[in-house]
Every structure is written in structure tokens, then in C-alpha cells.
Amino acid sequence: MADCGSEEVAVIGNTDITDEESQDNKNNMMAEGSCLLRKMEISVAEAEKRTGKNAVNMQETYTVYLIETRLQGLAPDVQDPPLQPADSVTEGHNPVPDSLWRRYSEFELLRNYLLVTYPFIVIPPLPEKRAEFVWHKLSADNMDPDFVERRRIGLENFLLRVASHPVLSSDKIFFLFLTEENGWKEAVFETGFLAKSDSRLKALNATFRVKNPDKRFSELKHYSDELQSVTSQLLRVRARVADRLYGVYKVHGNYGRVFSEWSAIEKEMGDGLQSAGHHMDAYAASVDDILEEEEHYADQLKEYLFYAEAVKAVCRKHELLQYELETASQDLASKKQQQEELAAGTVRTFSFKGMTSKLFGQETPEQREAKLKVLEEQIKEGEVTVTEKTLECEEFVKNAWKDIERFKEQKDHDLREALMSYAVMQISMCKKGIQVWTNAKECFSKM
Template identity: 40%
Template sequence: MANEKNESLDVNSLVTNFNESLGLSTWLEVAVKEPTRRNTTTIGIQDSYVVYLIESTITDRSKIFSGWLEKRNDETFEGSSQIDHESFPSTISVWRRYSEFDILKDYLMVTFPYLVIPPLPEKRLTGAWQAASTTSSDNADPEFLERRRIYLEQFLKRIFTLSDVSQDQVLLSFLYTEEWKEVVASSKYHSLRDSRLKSLSASYRIKKPNDKFELIKKYAQDLQQYVGGILKCRAKATEHLYGIHKIHSNYGREFSEWSSIERKDMAEGLQKMGHYLDNFAQDIDMCIEGEEDFADQLKEYYGYCESLRHLCKKQELMQLDLEQLGDALASKRIDRENLSQGKTGIFGGFKAKVFGGNTPEQKEGKLKALDEEILKMEEKVKASTESLTDFEEKALANVERFSKQKMADVTDIFVTHVMMTLERCKKSRATWQHIKKACECV
């Protein structure tokens, strides 16, 4: 049932490839299949969880990344320096929980902060716009699990188009080994995570914000606001439309019951009216599924805003570090200039009177020590500047890539929704024409 209802959700049509010649998608296909419930017992308490089957299929053996062969935890190939591409299995399957997808996403955002990482589908239906949803909010519901499976697959397909992650061992291990959690733990990516408190205050502490990233940050905020607003309006409209259609089932029942007391010629018309009104009430169920498809696709871009904000936060932190290094360097240069000119300040003058001034040898030693500190700090400033410049170039390129992807996807989403609405209106019009003919027979 779930597979039939989601045939319209073609993940391949949603993923736009913008010539990422080095991405995993050039030689590897991925599919997420078979959401399966498993049971576990912890301290005498029985619990259940859902796992998804991930199948990775090699489509072009000539482009296989060597790390896929060398690092795969498989006894058949382990320790072999020369591996025959042709003898390597074409399909590898692993089981993953939703929480493991979440760990992978967190790892990618920390390790590749300049990338616009795609969002995961919701773990549970929690959005305010889902009030009119006919799908159960319980994540044990088969229909909801099927929808989540589709968008978990889309998440991986989006990742596969990013060339920067194509040789990352943690991502590859996610696809082929059951011990991938040990691999991600050994990467110690948590040590790269920025302080939450520092991240929150960075935007207020930097002196010269980068205008381009300020615009991206504002755009992310506005995009989330407007997409969220559209989703809420959709929920209200869908709820209202659902109510209107379903109330017509009451009309259908009343006309059908009325037909039982009339003569045959009139009863036949009333019976037809009741039948068509029942059909009109039932047609909305399929329309609701289409509306949920529309909402799911828009929610992906609602989630993308988190990645855009994360990218801007990282830029602010790097710029703040650079400005602090610059301030420390300027302070050291002032100290050296004052020392070379014999300026000691109030505290230095008091110290000189009590303990005596610096001898020429002491002064020379302090100047030399300051010169060494200044040289080291200049190197740090240079390295920090280069890192920031490199990050900004990569980040802006990826934001541009995201913008192209968004333009293509959002256009397709809205056109598909409009076409679906037109089909619904045509079907409703045809139903009412049948009802009109039935009325003429009364």
C-alpha cells in the first residue's frame, strides 16, 4: 500500500546533477529499502526500533575510488595490495537506523563546514503545518516510514553529488561496514566542533562582518520564514478542503436514503446523485497524499536553512579568530615600539623607580623576544587569513551551487503541484457534471 501511494515521489527526478564530475554518483548508486522493525531488550525492558537497508551498487568500475577497495572491512580483500576491480562485489548492503543517518549528517557538517549539507527528513511529524495530515504521527506507521525511507534515500543521493566528500572514509564506511561507528569515533570529529557559546556570540563580537555572508544569513532566515508560512497555509487550506469534500458524504447518504421512498424514475436520479457525491468525498484522500508530497519536498528546503546558517556561523567564528589574532599582533607591536623608545607607562615607571630600569642587555633581550613573538603571530595571522579566504571561496561556490539546485527543484515542485491541482479540479468538474445530469433525471 505504501509503495503504491508514493509512486509519484520519484527521488531521481528531484535530485539535480550539476556536473559534479568527481562525486560518488559518477560510479556508485545508492538505494534505501525495506524499513524493518527490530526488537531489543535493555535491563529487562523491551523496545523496538526501525532499520533501513542501504544498497550501494557500483555502476562504473573504472572510476572506483581506491579507498573503497583498500578500507573496506571484508576478509576477501583485506590485506591485498592488488585488488581486481572486476572481482569486487557489485552490490553491498548494510542496515542503518535513522540515528546513524543523523550522526553522518552531523559529521559532514563539522568536517566540511563550507558545504551546504542536505537535511534529513523528520524523525516524527512535528510541524505545525501538519495539522491536516491524514498520516499518523507515530513513527511506527508504515506509510510514514515509507515516506521517510524515500527522503533518506534522497539525502544520500544529494550527498553523492558533492565532490568534496567523495573520498571521505567515514562516508564510505557508512555504506559498506557494520563497524562504521568505530570509524566515525576514531575520526574524533567532535574535537572540531565549535563552542556553542562562542558561536552564539560571534556575530556580535566581530568588527567587520562580511557583507556576502550577512546576506546569506538573512536569506536563510527569510527563506525559512516564507517556506514555513507556505506550509502552514497549505495545512489550513488542505484541512478546509478535506472538510468540504468529506461533508459531501453526508449529502450522498441523505440522497441515497431519500431515494428509498420515491418512485423508480425519481429514485434512480437521487441514487446517482448520492453515488457521485460519495465519490466526490472519497476523491480527496488521493489529493491529500499529493499535498503531503508537496509539503515533504518543500520541507527539505525549510531544513536547508539550518545548513546555510551553520555555514555563516563558521565564517563568523573564523573571522572572529582572525580579528583577535590581529588585535594581539597589534598589541605586541605597540609593546615593542614603546620598549624601543623607552616608554614605560605609569606602571613601568613606578617599577623602574623601585627596582631600577632595564640594562641595555635586558632591553635587547626583551626586544628580541618580542620580535620572535611578533614573527610567530604574523605567521598565525597569515595562516588564519589564508584559511578564511579559502573557506569563503569554497562556501560561496557551494552556496551558488545550492541556489542553482534550489531554482531547478522549487520550479519543479510548484509546477507539479499546480498540475496536480488542475487534475483535481478537472476531476471535480467531471463529477459535478455527472451530478448535474443526475439532477436532470429527478
């Protein structure tokens, strides 16, 4: 990567970087540890519009994306020994297709599977399905070629993010997504992730019931809300600036028209005015390339707008685990209290059973003994449940916080690089404006 003093800074997702800088991006990703990118080159090479019939037999137009892969050595170790799709892969031999087409909905299915399977990981987001924060000259149509191209870049970035992750890169379903033309969906559904995803819905309301929330996760959730707020505000400001900048540049084309008309009535000044008009026309036309490049930086900011939601998903999962632990602990405490009251023959808290005993007499010793045995078994089961929930919560916190720290480093690096690159682009744009007026000045001086 370029240092702070360089005028060119490579950022993942920028189509204008050199091949060398692009390789630097992938090297930075691979530096995180043993990952799929060390063994396989991955790219989303192109997009193609197709027409077909959907699930309800209606005609539809959709876009598919070509994923190209090339193994560089041994395929990655896969976590689940019974299903290792890459075991037969040896160096220099690739028994699986090196290219295949995927729809956006298939990327969505993959990400939903990763969300459910790895709840403690900040799962990389997909690019937007429909354009947001657009300015008036930018099409919001999801079939627009420019939008499809930016989404292609975003989908490639998603795959590189997953393939560079120390945990996600070893997932067997992800490997199948990259290498199996057919059958990978069946493998996804066989994991039973859909049934697991239903339980995740509880997490949406868990936060309102957790009595002792973890301060770190509460602060992280608040930070994610703020990150979403500031990035969305920044994107709105950028869209407004782009709108006005487009107008200012295009108005410069009027200079070109006026200078050209003026040159027609001047003999000695004509050539100078005509030349200055050409510079103004070129200046007015240059805004299209400038704003197209800006869109790539906007997409990088959008990635972290969506990343914020992924961070909140981890926080919600922790809230759910915390709620389940608190519920199990309360249930165990209630059972122990019932055991003490039953053993002592007293009821310190109001209950329907207590009122029944007062009205119809005390239970027999045999009945009490039977209930005590049932409570004793329930207490043993409750203690096991509390222990399991405690260990599950502790393990989740350990793994989640490790991944969150990794994400923070990635975020700080990426946003710093993106903002620096945006500043460099603005400086370059201003220099071009100065050069245009310098050229115009020379034209005027020769009249």
C-alpha cells in the same frame, strides 16, 4: 524533467513519479560532475520496526531502514590515499554487501561528521525526526506507518544529495556507511571529528564579536533567516488548508447519504439520485489520496526549511574564522606596539607594568634587551599565525562561495519544480471535482 507546459513534473521525493522520471531526477543530480551516483545505484528500499535494548538496557522500539546499493562500474576515487575502501572493486565485481540496515541515529552521525569535516559545504539535511506542521488528521507519532514511509523517502533523498555532491560523494566515510555493515562507526570516531566539533561551538557567539563581518555572508545569513520564515509560514498555511479541505470533501459524503435516502422514496427519480449519491461518495473518499500526495510536496518544502539552517552553519563557521583572524591581528599589533615602546623607553598606553616602572625605577638595558628578544620571537610567530589565518579564511571563502552558488542553483530548480507540481496537482484536483459534478448533472438530467 518535464517542461513548464507539462501537466506532470517530477520532483525528487515524490513517490508518484514514473520510473523514467525518477531516473531523470538521478541524472540531474549526476550532471553536477564526477560523483558516486555515476558508479553506484543507491536506494532506501524499505523500513522495518524492531524491538531491542538501548544503551541503558531499557526496552525500546525503533525503526531501521534498508539501504540497497549496486555498483555500475569502478568505485569512486577516495580523497585519502591510505584509506581507499573501493580500490579492490572492479567492474562487475562487488566484494561488499549490496544491502544493509541503518537506524536514523546512524544517519545523524554521518551528517554530523560531514558538518565538521566539510564546514564550507551546505550539508544536505535529514528529514524531520518527528512530524511538524501537521494537520489534525495526520499522526505526529514517529512510528506511524505513513510518517515512516515519508521519512524513508527523505533518507533516500539525503543519500542521493550527498552521493551527487562533487566533494561529499568522494568521502571515504560516506562510502563505508553505504557498504560496510560493521566497523564504519569506528572509522568515523578515528577521524577525531568529535574533538573538532567542540571548537565549532565557539562560532555560535562569534558573530557578536566580529568587528568587520563579510557583507556577503551577513546577507546570506539574513536570507537564510527569511527563507526559514517564509517556508514555515507556507507550511502552516498548507496545514490549515488541508484541515479545511478534508472537512469540505468529507461533508460531500452527506450528499451521498441524503441522495441515497431520497432515492428510496422516489420511483422515477430513484436511479438518478442513487447514481449521483455514488459519485458524491467517491468524491468524499478521494481526499485521502489527495492529501497523502500533498504531504510529499510539503516534505520537499521542509527540506529547504532545514537547508536554511545548513546555510547558516556555513556562515557561522566563516564568522568564527573571521574572529580568529581579527584576534590574531590585534594580538600582533599589540606586540609590535610593546616592542616600539620598549625600544624607545616610553609607554604611551596605561599598563600595570608602566606604573611599576615609574614606582620602582626603569628596567636595566639587559632586561630590556631580553624582553625585546622575546617580543621579537612572539612577533614572528604572530606574523606566521596571521598569514595562516588569512590564507585559511580566503580558502574557506573561495570554497564556501563555490558551494553556495551550487546550492542556489539547486534550490531554485527544486523549489520551482515543487511549486509547479503542487499547482498541477491542485488543477487536477479541481478537474476531478468538476468531473464529479458533471457526472452528477448527467444523472439528474436522466431523471
